[in-house]
Structures are given as structure tokens and as C-alpha cells.
Amino acid sequence: MERSSAPQSFLASLPVRELSIAAGLVAAAAIVGLTVGAGYWKTTEYWQTFIFGRVLVFGLTALVLSHILHARRGGPVFVRRIPGLTAVDETVGRATEMGRPITFSLGLGGLDIITLQALAVALHVIRTAIRFGTRVIVTLADSTMYAVADEAVRESYAAAGRPESYNVEDVRFLSDRQFAYASSAMGLILRERVASNYMFGRFFAESLILAEAGNQVGAIQVAGTPIITQIPFFIAACDYTIIGDEYYAATAYLTREPVLSGSLVGQDRSKMFLIAVMGLGVLLATAAMLTGGLPVGEAPSGLGAVLDGFSRLFTEAK
Amino acid sequence: MQFPSLQLAGSEFWIAALLALGVAAGILALVHFANNQVKRAVIVGCAFLAGLFYFLEFFIPPDLKSEEVIVLRWNLTQTGSIIGNAAQVIAGFTFLLGIYNLVHIHGNIIRRLRxxxxxxxxxxxxxxxxxxxxxxxxxxxxxxxxxxxxxxxxxxxxxxxxxxxxxxxxxxxxxxxxxxxxxxxxxxxxxxxxxxxxxxxxxxxxxxxxxxxxxxxxxxxxxAFRIRTREAAVLMITAVIVMLGQVPLGQFLTNWIPADGFFHGLRLEEINQFVLGQINSPVQRAIGFGIGLGGLAMALRIWLSLERGSYFEEGS
Amino acid sequence: MQSRTGARWEEFLGRLDRRLVSLGLVLFTLPPLVGKWVLPLTASSPSRALQAAVEAIPPEKLVFISSDWDAGTQAESRPQLTAIVRHLLKQKRKFVLFSVNSPTGPQIAQTTVEKAIKEEDLTEEQWKYGRDWANLGYKVANTPWIRTLSRSIQEAMKEDWQNTPISELEILKGVDRWGPDGQVAMLIDVTGSATIEYWYAYLTPTKVKLGLACTGVMAPEQYPYLDSGQLSGMLTGMKGAAEYFELIGAPSPELRVTMAGQSFAHLYIVLLILLGNVPIFLGWWQRRQR
CATH class of the missing domain: 1.20.58 (Methane Monooxygenase Hydroxylase; Chain G, domain 1)
Structure with a gap:
């Protein structure tokens, strides 16, 4: 996703100072946890899942945190193009030309990171649209999120110097029932004959209902969700679909804030670490298989036992 | 800090409820009249403390007997469920806000006979x-x-x-x-x-x-499945195989290949299972890793209030 | 360049009323359903794996079924639960139900199981509630509760769905731990939501076998867990249920017909996809001719 701007070796690019600060913080938290926790660590169960449940998650947290800290004083980071997000100008421009509104569906999610990320993208679209005087109608299925979104959109209009242009009807709570929300949002898309339709957030079976409604009125559609099962539906029915971790990279991409891009670097380094772990596992398994240490249904021996121990490290925490 | 299981009845209950309302109103007024800097500090502080609470609740090993997290006699799990109840109450009030929004919009439409x-x-x-x-x-x-x-x-x-x-x-x-x-x-x-x-x-x-x-x-x-490019062709062929391999009719087409013979891998349902297990599954895993790490980073950003430009502070 | 015929096709398809496309789906699906057509069904490997896993359970051990569905997904989940329960009945394996997803889950599971017992020609006395099976009702699955459950079933499950203390249920006497060292050999989650995630996280360390019966849309996401061995087997949607009935030698005439209907729906989509690609095929062909 990212690439450090200056060509330098991987090791030299590691933010050693911040990494040690973050590791120190995380280690301190771990020590506090061990000392005040209620004797759990005296059991074997705790140590069996120690690596995965404590060390690995702490380690990844430290890695991401260190890059965020590093980025605060570092320069800009290159973030590759994310097609769905470069389309914001195109979608707003089209709506302005056609004189029709844009709909932005925030999905079924409540006040959580998924919907907050969707709201951040929505606010970016709204800020762009305010400049052209184009309407963006935000629809929601969660009332807590409605309160937050209403305030944030109002603030965006105020920040753009046009508080009077804010229309209460442009942030809509439709229903907290899945299909009631879907039918209502679908009706809105069809009645307003929207020029562009965004779907970001937590989506389930209603994803295709909304996307097909947008398709019927010929809207440009952009969708993004971390719910893996719904991604194929969006790909089939939308012009642009944001896949996987692109979803969480959206704000970094849109705002170009060094701190946010920094977290992307941390994310990518964490991913490299996981890939290395997987590579090691594959090598071990292959070697164990070749040396005959991995008989099926029997106790593993030799390299097989090593592999067994290795995979135990990554058994889920209890 | 163990919360005492206080049972209030009658007038005591009403006094306590009114007091709580008064305190809440006071805090709201303070936040409302404070300047932006103070507001920001309050928001960042609250977000950090709330995040820290759940961080500790998750990572500190729970008590072996009750499976609850207790730090220096403070039962974090119990406090967590109280906070959960409070959040439910707030959600109840925001629901009224949502209903107001619906009534307002539909009322307007009827009034103006749109x-x-x-x-x-x-x-x-x-x-x-x-x-x-x-x-x-x-x-x-x-x-x-x-x-x-x-x-x-x-x-x-x-x-x-x-x-x-x-x-x-x-x-x-x-x-x-x-x-x-x-x-x-x-x-x-x-x-x-x-x-x-x-x-x-x-x-x-x-x-x-x-x-x-x-x-x-x-x-x-x-x-969706127009084969305008080579990739689209691959996508379409895969889709057709999976769609047919999932149902008896598709399986019927390749039923003549012996199920235990050398070529059994060419039966549609076998190819379907190969696509799902050997192609779909690694992709799912890769996307899952990305989303998991993305979620971790995003959570850290929200917790430490680093997502500023994204919500309220554009231009400031 | 597109040919003129191709362009005309494109125009025709573009103008094709979507209501006609939908009507086509109805017309295509109806004949097999009305005519009660039956097509031979081959069981997929995840379904066969589930059957093998159930049959490998030692006879003295219990199976727990987490029945986490309600009216919303009953078209898929109900036949799945029926098939699994009937298999357990045929194998004379005792089982215990509970629900963590929906408060209406226990009622709907109860009626499904009672019906399955009747379908296996067993009387209430032959397969007795409390002795051979039990329904522990709806439990609120917060993290402390799941942690407790993974450690001690007796502590987590206090009473059954009618508030009978579990000490009065013969089947649960001395049943406390999961896995090879415990009394419960397998947990099968029949679900319409993501409840299986709890069991991956908290029951995998106990080495209890996990089985899953989920809706068709959820299935692709679960394949990584089949690969890693965290899942012993899986039923996918209505098709999984139909396959399981075939595997246990009690084919369901109803599901066979429904599967034929589904076959024709899939065929219709494939034909439409080909139809949509006619202009592109025509273009190729004409370029070849020149």
C-alpha cells in the first residue's frame, strides 16, 4: 500500500527510537497486567497461549504505534492510488452537471470503527460537494450514529462558511430494521434519481438491493466494506469497489495526514512480519513432510514436533 | 473499588435520579460553554480513558474462578457491563432523535404536499x-x-x-x-x-x-460477467463452473466421469471444491489479514484521537 | 469495433425490461418445483467430512448443537438441523442443544428436533428428553460467559430452556469439559450469523471438534477454517442439508425438488450471462471471417 519516499534499506528505515518507546509502553502494560492480574499466569493454559494472545498482539500494536509516532515528525509517505476514492471528484462533478443529488449509505453499523471510517469518507464527499452546491443525502440505520453524523455534517457546512445551506433532511435515519432500511434507501435512490451513489460501512444482504437500485437509475456507484461476504456483490454491481484494507486506508488517502499514512506503513510492516511467519511455517511443514516427521493421525516426531510446537505458538488466546 | 449493590426505593430513588440528571445537565452546560481548546482536551481525554479501560479489560488475564478481570479489587468486567447499560440508555435517547428526524421529514412532505x-x-x-x-x-x-x-x-x-x-x-x-x-x-x-x-x-x-x-x-x-478483457473471461468461466458445480444439474453434466477413477478431478463438483478451497480460501485469508490489521490501526488512531482532519476540524 | 448485429444485440439487451428478466426466473424455476423433478445429487467433500466426523465420535460422548437461527434463515437452517439431528438419532448419539444468537432460537429448535424424532419413528419414551437429549435454551453470549463455558459446562449452563436445573437432567450428569479429555466430543453450530467465531476463538484450544451448518452466503468465508482443520466439516445452505439427507440414507423428497428448482435458477443465470456476451462472441467471429 505504501512506499517510503526515500530509497533506503529496510532496516535503516525502521523507526528504532519510536519502536523502542512503543515496545517499552506495551511491555509496561504487560507487566502491569501480569502483576495485578489474578494469578492466571500461574496456570499452564496461560502460557500455552502466551505468544499469540499477548506477545503477538502487543507486538503488532507496538509496530503500528511506533510508525504513527515516527510519522508525526517524518515527511510525507507515498500512498498508491485507490481508484474508488479518486472518483470522488468525478461523482460530484457528474451530480453537479446533472443537477441531481448524491446518496451516501452508511450501512447497518452502529457507533464503531467501521461506520466511523465510512462517515469520514462521507464527510470528504460532502466537503467536495458543498463547493459545487450539490446535495449529498446521507442515510443511516443506527440512531446513535445518526446523532453523530448529523452533528458532523452540520459542522462541515459551518466550516465551509455555509451553515445556512445545511438541510436537516440531508441526514436521514431510515429504520433500524435491515430490510426496512433497505427498502427505504432504495426508494430514495429511485425517487431522487441520484447521479451518484456511495455505500460505505457495514453491509449484509441489503448490499445488492441498494446497488441494484443505484444501477437502475444509472448512478455512478462507489462501495466499500470490510464485510468480506458482501464484496462480490458490490464488485458485480458497482463502478468502483474498495477491497480489504483499502477500506481503512481511506482517510489516510483522502487527508494525506502524515500521521495516518504512518499507520499504513506500520500496517504494511506488520503484514510483512505475518508473511514471514507464514513462510517459516510452510518451510517447516514441507521439511517435516519430506523427512517423514509428520505422519497423519500419530504423534509427530523430529521436525514434525518442531512444527507442532511452532503452530502451538499461534493458537488463539483463551 | 467494588460497586456496592445499592437498592434504592421510593423517594430515595427519585432523589438519586434527579441528582444524576442535574449532574449530567451541569456537565453538558460546562462542555457547551467551554472554549474549543478545552472541549478538544475533554474529548481527547475521554476517548483515551475509555479506550484504555477496554484495553486493560481485554488484556489483563481474568480471574480463574469468576472469569472476570479484577485489578486492585476493581472489577473491570462488572464496570464494563455498567458502562454497557449506560450506553444502552444513551442509544434509547438517540432513538427518539431518529424518530424525530423521520417525523420531521415526512411531516414536511405532507405539509407541502410534495x-x-x-x-x-x-x-x-x-x-x-x-x-x-x-x-x-x-x-x-x-x-x-x-x-x-x-x-x-x-x-x-x-x-x-x-x-x-x-x-x-x-x-x-x-x-x-x-x-x-x-x-x-x-x-x-x-x-x-x-x-x-x-x-x-x-x-x-x-x-x-x-x-x-x-x-x-x-x-x-x-x-457483471461481460468478457471484455481476459480477466473478465477468467472470472466468468469460474463463476459458471461454481454456479453449476453447486447444483445437481451441473453435477449431472459430468456424472459420466467415474467418481473414483483417475479423472475424477474433472467432475464439475470437484473443480468447484478446488476453486472454493484452493483459490477462494487463500484470498479470503489474505483479505482477512489486511482487514484485521487495518482495523487494529484504525482503532489505535481513534483511541489516540489522531483521526482529527477526518471529522470535525477541517480548516482549523 | 463492434459489428452491427452486435450493436443491435447490445441495444436489445439494454432495452430488455428487468421485469421480463425476473419473470424469466420465475418461469424457469417453476416447472421443476411443480412437476416435482428430481436430479441425482453428489455430496460435496465438506458435507462428507461432517458425516465422517459425527460417525467418529465415541458412543459414550455427547454432541452439543448450538442452534443459532430463527425465522429469517429457516429455509436453509431448519433442514440442516433436521438432517444433523436425524443422523445423530440413527447413530444413537446423545445430544444437547443451546442457542446464543436469538431468544426465539430454543423454541424453534425444540419443535424441529421433536419433529425429527418422530420422523425417525422414535417415541418420546424411546428417545427421552433429559435422558437422551436436552435443550438448554438461550444464553447471553458475552465474553466472560463464553470463557466460563470453555472451561466448565456445569458452571455456564445452569438450567434448561424451561428453567429445569441441569442437575435434574440425567444426560448432563458429570458433563463438564470439552474435547478428547472431556465428555463432549463435538460442537455443531447451526447458524444464520457469525456465531461460529466464538467457538473458533474459545473452543479450539479445548480440541473439541467443530462442525458448522451455515447459510450459502456465509460458506466461502469458512473455507480457510476447513483447511486449517479448525472445522471438521460444513453444510452449505439448503444444498448442504439436501446432501446430508442423501449421505445418511434418508433422502428428503422435498429438498430434492427444491434443489432441482435451484439448479434451474442457476442454469437461467448461466444462460443470461451467455446471452449478455453474444455481441462479444459475434464480434470475434466476424473478425475471424475477415
Whole structure:
């Protein structure tokens, strides 16, 4: 996703100072946890899942945190193009030309990171649209999120110097029932004959209902969700679909804030670490298989036992 | 810090509730009149503390017996559930806000007789019908929790098991007829208006919306799989294999290949399983890793209030 | 360049009313359903794996079924639960139900199981509630509760769905731990939502076998867990249920017909996809001719 701007070796690019600060913080938290926790660590169960449940998650947290800290004083980071997000100008421009509104569906999610990320993208679209005087109608299925979104959109209009242009009807709570929300949002898309339709957030079976409604009125559609099962539906029915971790990279991409891009670097380094772990596992398994240490249904021996121990490290925490 | 299990009754309860309301109003007023810098500090501080709480609750090993997290005699798990209840109350109030939004929008449409105003009338009719019949049905139980929730045919229609308390007298006065609250024991489902609206109307409309999906999948699929590029061709061929491999008809096409012969891998259902297990599954895993790490980074950003430009502070 | 015929096709398809496309789906699906057509069904490997896993359970051990569905997904989940329960009945394996997803789950599971017992020609006395099976009802699955459950079933499950203390249920006497060292050999999650995630996280360390019966849309996401061995087997949607009935030698005539209907729906989509590509095929062909 990212690439450090200056060509330098991987090791030299590691933010050693911040990494040690973050590791120190995380280690301190771990020590506090061990000392005040209620004797759990005296059991074997705790140590069996120690690596995965404590060390690995702490380690990844430290890695991401260190890059965020590093980025605060570092320069800009290159973030590759994310097609769905470069389309914001195109979608707003089209709506302005056609004189029709844009709909932005925030999905079924409540006040959580998924919907907050969707709201951040929505606010970016709204800020762009305010400049052209184009309407963006935000629809929601969660009332807590409605309160937050209403305030944030109002603030965006105020920040753009046009508080009077804010229309209460442009942030809509439709229903907290899945299909009631879907039918209502679908009706809105069809009645307003929207020029562009965004779907970001937590989506389930209603994803295709909304996307097909947008398709019927010929809207440009952009969708993004971390719910893996719904991604194929969006790909089939939308012009642009944001896949996987692109979803969480959206704000970094849109705002170009060094701190946010920094977290992307941390994310990518964490991913490299996981890939290395997987590579090691594959090598071990292959070697164990070749040396005959991995008989099926029997106790593993030799390299097989090593592999067994290795995979135990990554058994889920209890 | 163990929360004492305080049981307040009567006037004590009302005084405590009023006090809590007063304190909340005071805090709100303070936040409202504070300048932006103070506001920001309060928000960042609150976000950090709240995040820290759940961080500790998650990572500190739980007590072996109760499976609850206890730090220096402070039961974090219990506090967590109190916070959860508080969040539910707040969500309840925001729900009123949501309803206000709906009423406002539809009210406006009717008042100005905008196009499709008849739909807004339908909204009000449905909304009021559900609200009235749901409340009317259950309100005896508000005044008298012991109000019987069933009666046996042949016995007097209204019985009060605990004698005529004040509450039950009130309940008596507000009594709902059987077509509003059907409490006849043998009636399954209940034969009252609410059940008719919920089971008879709402459930079926819900199911209808769900089944519309089947039709949309058809139209989406046939538009999506145009083989304009080589990749699209691969996508289409895979889709066709999986679609046919999933159903008996597809399996029927390659049934002539012996299931235990050398070429059994060419049977459609085998290719389908290969696609799902060997191609789909690693991709799912890779996307899953990305999303997991992305979520971790995003959570850290929200916790440490680093996502500023994204929400409220553009231009400042 | 597109040919003129191709362009005309494109125009025709573009103008094709989507209501006609939908009507086509109805017309295509109806004949097999009305005519009660039956097509031979081959069981997929995840379904066969589930059957093998159930049959490998030692006879003295219990199976727990987490029945986490309600009216919303009953078209898929109900036949799945019926098939699994009937298999357990045929194998004379005792089982215990509970629900963590929906408060209406226990009722709907109860009626499904009672019906399955009747379908296996067993009387209430032959397969007795409390002795051979039990329904522990709806439990609120917060993290402390799941942690407790993974450690001690007796502590987590206090009473059954009718509030009978579990000490009065013969089947649960001395049943406390999961896995090879415990009394419960397998947990099968029949679900319409993501409840299986709890069991991956908290029951995998106990080495209890996990089985899953989920809706068709959820299935692709679960394949990584089949690969890693965290899942012993899986039923996918209505198709999984139909396959399982075939595997246990009690084919369901109803599901066979429904599967034929589904076959024709899939065929219809494939034909439409080909139809949509006609202009592109025509273009190729004409370029070849020149």
C-alpha cells in the first residue's frame, strides 16, 4: 500500500527510537497486567497461549504505534492510488452537471470503527460537494450514529462558511430494521434519481438491493466494506469497489495526514512480519513432510514436533 | 473499588435520579460553554480513558474462578457491563432523535404536499398503528407486573391473582379488550391486532425484501460477467463452473466421469471444491489479514484521537 | 469495433425490461418445483467430512448443537438441523442443544428436533428428553460467559430452556469439559450469523471438534477454517442439508425438488450471462471471417 519516499534499506528505515518507546509502553502494560492480574499466569493454559494472545498482539500494536509516532515528525509517505476514492471528484462533478443529488449509505453499523471510517469518507464527499452546491443525502440505520453524523455534517457546512445551506433532511435515519432500511434507501435512490451513489460501512444482504437500485437509475456507484461476504456483490454491481484494507486506508488517502499514512506503513510492516511467519511455517511443514516427521493421525516426531510446537505458538488466546 | 449493590426505593430513588440528571445537565452546560481548546482536551481525554479501560479489560488475564478481570479489587468486567447499560440508555435517547428526524421529514412532505406525499401518510399510519397497538397491548403489565398474561377459556375473562391492589385497579381501568391483547391460553398465534401487524404484515414484507435479492442477483450477474478483457473471461468461466458445480444439474453434466477413477478431478463438483478451497480460501485469508490489521490501526488512531482532519476540524 | 448485429444485440439487451428478466426466473424455476423433478445429487467433500466426523465420535460422548437461527434463515437452517439431528438419532448419539444468537432460537429448535424424532419413528419414551437429549435454551453470549463455558459446562449452563436445573437432567450428569479429555466430543453450530467465531476463538484450544451448518452466503468465508482443520466439516445452505439427507440414507423428497428448482435458477443465470456476451462472441467471429 505504501512506499517510503526515500530509497533506503529496510532496516535503516525502521523507526528504532519510536519502536523502542512503543515496545517499552506495551511491555509496561504487560507487566502491569501480569502483576495485578489474578494469578492466571500461574496456570499452564496461560502460557500455552502466551505468544499469540499477548506477545503477538502487543507486538503488532507496538509496530503500528511506533510508525504513527515516527510519522508525526517524518515527511510525507507515498500512498498508491485507490481508484474508488479518486472518483470522488468525478461523482460530484457528474451530480453537479446533472443537477441531481448524491446518496451516501452508511450501512447497518452502529457507533464503531467501521461506520466511523465510512462517515469520514462521507464527510470528504460532502466537503467536495458543498463547493459545487450539490446535495449529498446521507442515510443511516443506527440512531446513535445518526446523532453523530448529523452533528458532523452540520459542522462541515459551518466550516465551509455555509451553515445556512445545511438541510436537516440531508441526514436521514431510515429504520433500524435491515430490510426496512433497505427498502427505504432504495426508494430514495429511485425517487431522487441520484447521479451518484456511495455505500460505505457495514453491509449484509441489503448490499445488492441498494446497488441494484443505484444501477437502475444509472448512478455512478462507489462501495466499500470490510464485510468480506458482501464484496462480490458490490464488485458485480458497482463502478468502483474498495477491497480489504483499502477500506481503512481511506482517510489516510483522502487527508494525506502524515500521521495516518504512518499507520499504513506500520500496517504494511506488520503484514510483512505475518508473511514471514507464514513462510517459516510452510518451510517447516514441507521439511517435516519430506523427512517423514509428520505422519497423519500419530504423534509427530523430529521436525514434525518442531512444527507442532511452532503452530502451538499461534493458537488463539483463551 | 467494588460497586456496592445499592437498592434504592421510593423517594430515595427519585432523589438519586434527579441528582444524576442535574449532574449530567451541569456537565453538558460546562462542555457547551467551554472554549474549543478545552472541549478538544475533554474529548481527547475521554476517548483515551475509555479506550484504555477496554484495553486493560481485554488484556489483563481474568480471574480463574469468576472469569472476570479484577485489578486492585476493581472489577473491570462488572464496570464494563455498567458502562454497557449506560450506553444502552444513551442509544434509547438517540432513538427518539431518529424518530424525530423521520417525523420531521415526512411531516414536511405532507405539509407541502410534495410528490409522493401519500407514501408519507402511509408512513404515519404504519408508525402510529405499531406504536399504539404495541403499547396498548402491554400496558397493564407496566402498572401491574403480576397481571396475568393468559386466561383459560371458560373462566372469568379478567382475573386478578393478587387481590385488588391500587396498581391492579389502575390496570383494570386501562384494560385492553381481547382484540388488543389476546391472552386466551390456547390461541397460538395470538389473535390480536399487534400480532396481525407484526406476524401478518411486517414479517412478510421483510421476507419479500429478502427474496427480491434472488431477482437482483440475476440481473447483476448478467451485467457483471461481460468478457471484455481476459480477466473478465477468467472470472466468468469460474463463476459458471461454481454456479453449476453447486447444483445437481451441473453435477449431472459430468456424472459420466467415474467418481473414483483417475479423472475424477474433472467432475464439475470437484473443480468447484478446488476453486472454493484452493483459490477462494487463500484470498479470503489474505483479505482477512489486511482487514484485521487495518482495523487494529484504525482503532489505535481513534483511541489516540489522531483521526482529527477526518471529522470535525477541517480548516482549523 | 463492434459489428452491427452486435450493436443491435447490445441495444436489445439494454432495452430488455428487468421485469421480463425476473419473470424469466420465475418461469424457469417453476416447472421443476411443480412437476416435482428430481436430479441425482453428489455430496460435496465438506458435507462428507461432517458425516465422517459425527460417525467418529465415541458412543459414550455427547454432541452439543448450538442452534443459532430463527425465522429469517429457516429455509436453509431448519433442514440442516433436521438432517444433523436425524443422523445423530440413527447413530444413537446423545445430544444437547443451546442457542446464543436469538431468544426465539430454543423454541424453534425444540419443535424441529421433536419433529425429527418422530420422523425417525422414535417415541418420546424411546428417545427421552433429559435422558437422551436436552435443550438448554438461550444464553447471553458475552465474553466472560463464553470463557466460563470453555472451561466448565456445569458452571455456564445452569438450567434448561424451561428453567429445569441441569442437575435434574440425567444426560448432563458429570458433563463438564470439552474435547478428547472431556465428555463432549463435538460442537455443531447451526447458524444464520457469525456465531461460529466464538467457538473458533474459545473452543479450539479445548480440541473439541467443530462442525458448522451455515447459510450459502456465509460458506466461502469458512473455507480457510476447513483447511486449517479448525472445522471438521460444513453444510452449505439448503444444498448442504439436501446432501446430508442423501449421505445418511434418508433422502428428503422435498429438498430434492427444491434443489432441482435451484439448479434451474442457476442454469437461467448461466444462460443470461451467455446471452449478455453474444455481441462479444459475434464480434470475434466476424473478425475471424475477415
Amino acid at each position: 410528490g409522493g406525499w401519500i407514501n408519507s401518510v402511509a408512513f404515519f399510519a404504519a408508525f402510529l398503528a405499531m406504536v399504539v397497538f404495541a403499547f396498548w397491548r402491554d400496558w397493564q403489565n407496566w402498572f401491574d407486573p403480576l397481571y396475568p398474561n393468559y386466561i383459560t377459556p371458560g373462566k372469568p375473562e379478567f382475573i386478578d391473582p393478587k387481590g385488588a391492589t391500587f396498581a391492579s385497579q389502575v390496570a383494570d381501568k386501562l384494560w385492553a379488550p381481547l382484540w388488543v391483547n389476546d391472552i386466551v391460553k390456547d390461541h397460538k398465534p395470538r389473535q390480536d391486532v399487534y400480532t396481525l401487524l407484526f406476524e401478518g404484515v411486517y414479517r412478510n414484507m421483510d421476507a419479500t425484501m429478502f427474496s427480491i435479492l434472488a431477482f437482483y442477483i440475476v440481473s447483476a450477474a448478467y451485467r
